[in-house]
């Protein structure tokens with residue numbers, strides 16, 4: 001066994017051990033692949049390496065492992081490692097909890113005219129963020145709100161901003177919302193739809209990595225994170241949940257997907273059941289919200 005320039009043990013004379021790739025990917029974006037999928041992941045890494053014109057795995061590994069360096073290279077690799085499967089109103093019970101309980105409660109307890117903030121963390125191509133926006137606007141058409149959609153994938157964010165969806169993909173939107181918030185696009189006969197401007201102008205998208213600190217420190221009334229943490233290592237789940245919890249403002253809620261139970265309670269939040277859905281609620285102020 002030899003040692004790569006970065007100090008990582010290599011599996012043979014020229015290669016990087018699959019475990020070292022796996023550890024690097026987890027560190028960088030939280031994604032943990034099952035043992036059985038590792039050959040496929042290594043194949044993706046090799047494909048990306050060759051596309052970059054790099055011959056030796058150790059050189060490519062060193063480039064990716066250098067802090068702050070190779071970030072363009074990571075972006076390209078992450079596009080190929082992430083799963084962007086999504087749909088409108090994907091887990092209906094979470095949206096029912098939001099529509100029937102959380103939004104009315106927030107409206108009742110917030111000062112009149114106050115702006116609500118909702119965050120779809122790991123929003124993929126935008127369907128989840130637009131679903132949240134449909135619930136929020138239907139709850140109070142004149143109320144002020146912003147939905148933030150974030151994802152590590154820049155490609156997904158680009159598609160989300162276009163707000164263009166095929167006939168099949170809009171079929172999971174409840175009929176009354178479809179009538180009100182979707183409009184056909186008549187440019188090329190593809191039968192695509194877009195979302196009314198009144199909604200798109202209240203939804204903002206950005207690239208964010210949930211396991212890296214960045215400048216996005218807003219305080220949200222609702223943080224929604226579904227089908228993202230199920231792909232993370234346990235340590236990355238803890239890290240991401242702490243980050244999500246820290247961005248829930250006083251009286252706000254964190255809603256995770258059904259398969260995304262964190263081992264520990266999200267710091268500062270209380271587990272609650274809302275309309276049959278497990279959620280986490282901030283009942284007491286975060287230190288920065290306490291006014292002396």
Ligand SMILES: C[S@@+](CC[C@H](N)C(=O)[O-])C[C@H]1O[C@@H](n2cnc3c(N)ncnc32)[C@H](O)[C@@H]1O
Pocket residue numbers: 029030031082083084085086087090121122123124125128150151152153156208209210211225226227228
């Ligand atoms: C399967 S999709 C889920 C989309 C949507 N939340 C839903 O439930 O339909 C998972 C998304 O998480 C994103 N993702 C993966 N790792 C991430 C990370 N470290 N930070 C932010 N987003 C991440 C992926 O790019 C992908 O778009």
